[in-house]
Amino acid sequence: MSTVAVLGASANPQRIAYQAVGRLLQKGYTVIPINPRGGDILGIPVHPSLASVESPIDTLTMYIAPEHQITQVDAIEHLHPRRIIFNPGSENPAIYARLKRAGIEVQEACTLVLLSTNQFDKTI
DSSP, X not given: OOEEEEETOOSOTTSHHXXXXXXXXXXXXXXXXXXXXXXXXXXXXXXXXGGGOOSOOSEXXXXXXXXXXXXXXXXXXXHOOSEEEEOTTOOOHHHHHHHHHTTOEEEEOOHHHHHHTTOTTSOO
């Protein structure tokens, strides 16, 4: 199983980003939650930033608003995940070309739907 970083992970069980962490864990993925507030989610320590992640990442699933993403692009390129899933509400065509030039796949989709339909691991 691959490693998935959840940018904008939340400790609030009502949030989709929290549910994504839980479903990814249930499916056997290694999950790295990222949120500047820190803490832990479902017993997993939360990284305060992308820069603090040292493990190779296969997928970055995006749960932050587009206006907050521009400050993250350099760190995303440095981390160089194989793909980024832009979940509903996080879509940001303004940065897609830059990410693609860096060799990162861009996918607009819902992580929870991909997991529930067994499409999460399929290539785009």
